[in-house]
Amino acid sequence: MRVPLINSPALIRAIQTVAVAAVFLLMVGATDSNSRYTTLNHQLMCTCSCAELLGECNHVGCPMSGQELDELHKDIVSGSTDQQILTLFATRYGATVLAAPTMHGFDLVAWIAPVAVFAAALLGTILLIRRWRESTSPTTAPFPPSNETLRDQIRRDTGGYGGY
Amino acid sequence: MAAFGSLSLVIALSLAAYNLLAGALALRLIATGQLARVSAERMADTARRAGIACFVAVSAAVFALVWSVFTNDFSITYILEHSNRALPGPYKFSAMWSGQEGSLLLWAWLLATYGFVLRLTHKTDVKLYAYAGTILAGVQVFFLLVLNFAAPPFALFRGTVSEDGNGLNPLLQYPEMVIHPPMLYLGYVGFAVPFSFALGALMMRYPGEKWIRITRIWTMVTWMFLTAGIFLGMHWAYAVLGWGGYWGWDPVENASFMPWLTGTAFLHSVMMQEKKGMMKSWNVWLIFATFLLTLLGTLLTRAGLVSSVHAFAQSSIGTWFVVFMGIVLAVCIFTYVLQRSHLRSAHHLESLVSRESSFLFNNLVLLTACFVILWGTLFPVLSEFVTGSKVTVGAPFYNRVAVPIGLFLLLLTGAGPLLPWRATSFKSIQRNFVVPILVLWAAFIVCIAVGVSPWKNGAFDSGNFYALVAFALSAAVLAAILSEFFRGAAVISRQTGRSLLSAVYLLTSRNTRRYGGYVIHIGVVIIVVGLAGSAFNRNVESEMALHDKISIGPYTLVCVGATQDSNANYNSEFALLDVYKDGHKQFQLSPEKRVYLATEQPQTMVAIHSAPSWDLYVVYEGTNPNTNQPIIKAFLNPLVGWIWVGVAIIIFGTIVALAPGLSPAHSLRTSARTAPAEAALGGQIP
Numbered sequence: 001m002r003v004p005l006i007n008s009p010a011l012i013r014a015i016q017t018v019a020v021a022a023v024f025l026l027m028v029g030a031t032d033s034n035s036r037y038t039t040l041n042h043q044l045m046c047t048c049s050c051a052e053l054l055g056e057c058n059h060v061g062c063p064m065s066g067q068e069l070d071e072l073h074k075d076i077v078s079g080s081t082d083q084q085i086l087t088l089f090a091t092r093y094g095a096t097v098l099a100a101p102t103m104h105g106f107d108l109v110a111w112i113a114p115v116a117v118f119a120a121a122l123l124g125t126i127l128l129i130r131r132w133r134e135s136t137s138p139t140t141a142p143f144p145p146s147n148e149t150l151r152d153q154i155r156r157d158t159g160g161y162g163g164y
Numbered sequence: 165m166a167a168f169g170s171l172s173l174v175i176a177l178s179l180a181a182y183n184l185l186a187g188a189l190a191l192r193l194i195a196t197g198q199l200a201r202v203s204a205e206r207m208a209d210t211a212r213r214a215g216i217a218c219f220v221a222v223s224a225a226v227f228a229l230v231w232s233v234f235t236n237d238f239s240i241t242y243i244l245e246h247s248n249r250a251l252p253g254p255y256k257f258s259a260m261w262s263g264q265e266g267s268l269l270l271w272a273w274l275l276a277t278y279g280f281v282l283r284l285t286h287k288t289d290v291k292l293y294a295y296a297g298t299i300l301a302g303v304q305v306f307f308l309l310v311l312n313f314a315a316p317p318f319a320l321f322r323g324t325v326s327e328d329g330n331g332l333n334p335l336l337q338y339p340e341m342v343i344h345p346p347m348l349y350l351g352y353v354g355f356a357v358p359f360s361f362a363l364g365a366l367m368m369r370y371p372g373e374k375w376i377r378i379t380r381i382w383t384m385v386t387w388m389f390l391t392a393g394i395f396l397g398m399h400w401a402y403a404v405l406g407w408g409g410y411w412g413w414d415p416v417e418n419a420s421f422m423p424w425l426t427g428t429a430f431l432h433s434v435m436m437q438e439k440k441g442m443m444k445s446w447n448v449w450l451i452f453a454t455f456l457l458t459l460l461g462t463l464l465t466r467a468g469l470v471s472s473v474h475a476f477a478q479s480s481i482g483t484w485f486v487v488f489m490g491i492v493l494a495v496c497i498f499t500y501v502l503q504r505s506h507l508r509s510a511h512h513l514e515s516l517v518s519r520e521s522s523f524l525f526n527n528l529v530l531l532t533a534c535f536v537i538l539w540g541t542l543f544p545v546l547s548e549f550v551t552g553s554k555v556t557v558g559a560p561f562y563n564r565v566a567v568p569i570g571l572f573l574l575l576l577t578g579a580g581p582l583l584p585w586r587a588t589s590f591k592s593i594q595r596n597f598v599v600p601i602l603v604l605w606a607a608f609i610v611c612i613a614v615g616v617s618p619w620k621n622g623a624f625d626s627g628n629f630y631a632l633v634a635f636a637l638s639a640a641v642l643a644a645i646l647s648e649f650f651r652g653a654a655v656i657s658r659q660t661g662r663s664l665l666s667a668v669y670l671l672t673s674r675n676t677r678r679y680g681g682y683v684i685h686i687g688v689v690i691i692v693v694g695l696a697g698s699a700f701n702r703n704v705e706s707e708m709a710l711h712d713k714i715s716i717g718p719y720t721l722v723c724v725g726a727t728q729d730s731n732a733n734y735n736s737e738f739a740l741l742d743v744y745k746d747g748h749k750q751f752q753l754s755p756e757k758r759v760y761l762a763t764e765q766p767q768t769m770v771a772i773h774s775a776p777s778w779d780l781y782v783v784y785e786g787t788n789p790n791t792n793q794p795i796i797k798a799f800l801n802p803l804v805g806w807i808w809v810g811v812a813i814i815i816f817g818t819i820v821a822l823a824p825g826l827s828p829a830h831s832l833r834t835s836a837r838t839a840p841a842e843a844a845l846g847g848q849i850p
Binding site: 042043045051052053056057094095096097098099100101105106107110111113114115117118121122125126128129131132133135 | 407408409412414510511512513514515516521524525528531532535536539540543547550551553554555556557558559560561564565569
């Protein structure tokens with residue numbers, strides 16, 4: 001007889017253990033220093049039309065990247081927050097200097113749409129599976145429970161046209 | 165030669181149009197049983213022969229263009245703008261697809277070549293192939309119309325003919341550029357064939373599932389070319405653009421990736437139709453969407469709809485493509501609505517945790533990824549339309565949105581094959597998943613122990629975090645796939661006394677499709693490992709006088725010279741750098757900067773030393789005008805080489821999956837010779 005997976009205490013315990021261990025391991029090595037300069041120069045574009053991130057523009061004599069990097073350095077030293085710096089750059093060079101849409105106004109749609117589509121598709125898939133399951137009548141086990149291993153194996157190894 | 169080329173294109177258009185009209189009329193007569201003066205079967209055969217002749221005519225046009233490039237016929241505008249006398253021979257071939265008209269001719273030629281193969285093999289299923297050939301002729305007519313009226317490759321230059329041409333874009337003067345575009349186009353164009361089969365089968369209400377097997381083989385071949393094309397493009401970007409990366413989420417890169425995602429989804433979901441008769445409508449629409457996305461990709465590349473660094477060949481043929489895409493979509497919808505009853509199927513699932521569900525989730529993730537990329541690519545246009553101002557949707561957006569989706573897909577890559585069809589018991593889960601989960605945790609701990617932590621300079625770094633997850637998941641998925649091989653091979657080995665390696669060979673030969681698929685998954689895992697390494701890239705930049713040193717990772721680079729060279733095609737400056745490791749000289753690198761004479765454009769030639777652990781990637785950025793010293797930027801890019809290894813494994817796996825498996829009779833004979841017991845058990849059952 002099958003044990004319902006979702007209600008299996010062993011499975012729940014295993015998931016809890018994994019979650020706690022993951023949080024613990026991810027905390028290893030955490031400190032409070034920062035590297036805002038590198039992070040920020042990878043959130044801005046070079047405006048010389050090279051279509052590269054500011055931190056990755058590699059043109060010798062690029063008329064823009066040096067100036068932009070200097071400004072970024074000064075803005076960090078002046079104590080501006082990340083958001084203030086990004087806003088300052090957008091004011092100076094236009095919205096296209098930001099390497100990704102902001103979290104305000106219409107830009108927010110850029111971030112919401114993928115999540116919304118994924119959530120809707122996930123929900124749709126789960127509902128579809130439930131509907132398909134409901135339309136399936138329970139089948140009689142062709143093997144006694146003791147042969148479950150063999151049955152699983154046969155299921156995997158048979159199947160008409162191959163595939164996996 | 166220009167007149168010959170133009171005439172060939174006009175003849176090709178006439179033949180394709182005849183193929184389309186006569187083919188459609190013949191199929192209509194056959195379907196309705198009407199009698200005509202000429203028998204419908206004979207008319208269909210003349211249409212097929214016209215399609216074959218169309219291939220000859222388009223090939224003649226291609227020959228005319230190549231001949232004109234090699235004979236420096238600058239009276240043809242296209243040759244004048246994309247070639248010059250000093251251009252080396254292999255790049256004269258590249259000139260064919262470096263511009264708008266040439267690349268559309270390449271599209272038409274590859275389509276004609278696919279059509280030629282399809283029409284020659286029509287005896288597989290005469291009626292289905294007649295439908296597919298006629299639909300393919302419709303696509304061919306569109307491209308030949310564009311070539312004849314909107315973007316003629318043999319247009320003559322008005323005015324005095326120049327002595328020399330303007331030359332080829334320097335970015336295209338690299339060995340991969342001779343092969344990357346044709347490979348990518350083989351992928352793009354190839355999807356027209358499964359599309360034609362799917363649409364044809366739907367139109368004729370094809371009985372049974374044979375069409376889906378024919379379509380699957382064409383899709384796999386096409387998918388393999390597209391995969392190779394995409395990764396060749398990545399390698400070209402890595403070796404030529406000089407920024408140390410290989411994928412910039414550029415709109416044109418994205419355009420090639422989208423049909424790859426939907427094509428991959430189709431190759432998975434089609435198994436549900438073959439085995440369970442499910443998802444018929446879904447599969448048909450996946451193929452329709454894939455073909456439409458290849459057209460969208462060509463539109464993005466050619467029409468300049470979105471700004472891109474791939475501005476080699478932009479023009480105003482966008483309207484043609486938009487209209488054609490509209491027609492294709494309308495035909496698809498109309499046919500589907502008319503014939504949807506033919507696709508009705510009963511859907512049954514026993515369990516949420518089963519192979520069937522894993523395919524559904526696989527499709528969900530692949531299509532969400534496709535949507536995210538399409539959305540990111542078109543959002544600047546949408547934003548400009550709504551707010552009046554353009555925004556940039558660059559790497560940070562995709563890294564934040566697409567990478568988690570990719571990791572979920574990686575998880576399914578490992579988990580899916582471990583789930584049995586129909587339903588999974590807890591015991592089965594325990595048996596199949598214990599090893600991968602243990603490996604996952606072991607890899608996680610090892611990664612943290614060797615310094616792969618989600619913290620960079622004290623702050624949480626999403627790139628490092630994703631890399632950590634990717635490494636651990638990759639190890640688990642690899643363990644899962646290898647355990648599948650091991651389980652099957654161990655049984656054969658036990659029963660027959662064969663070595664494990666020989667047992668793996670027999671196992672794979674018996675079910676090439678299944679184990680070829682596993683090999684492809686191994687390739688995907690290896691690629692993910694290579695991609696994850698990019699989180700730990702580092703670089704150093706310095707002006708280097710003679711004997712100056714820079715250090716990066718275990719290497720010390722010493723400048724031993726900087727010099728210049730020139731030939732008929734370009735002038736170059738390069739530095740000579742001796743590379744030391746642990747105090748011993750290992751090798752010499754000579755990064756280079758070229759300035760091409762015809763175009764007067766500069767080009768970086770990166771020097772790369774590949775090792776299994778990392779690439780030492782050195783760029784000659786130019787000289788400081790004040791000191792006249794070379795400026796060198798060196799990158800240490802961990803694990804990059806594994807990306808290219810992974811691609812080779814994917815190609816190998818695809819070839820294995822395409823190969824016919826040992827027939828049961830042959831398999832039994834083989835087994836009977838070695839072990840009767842194994843033959844009786846069918847190979848794998850313990």
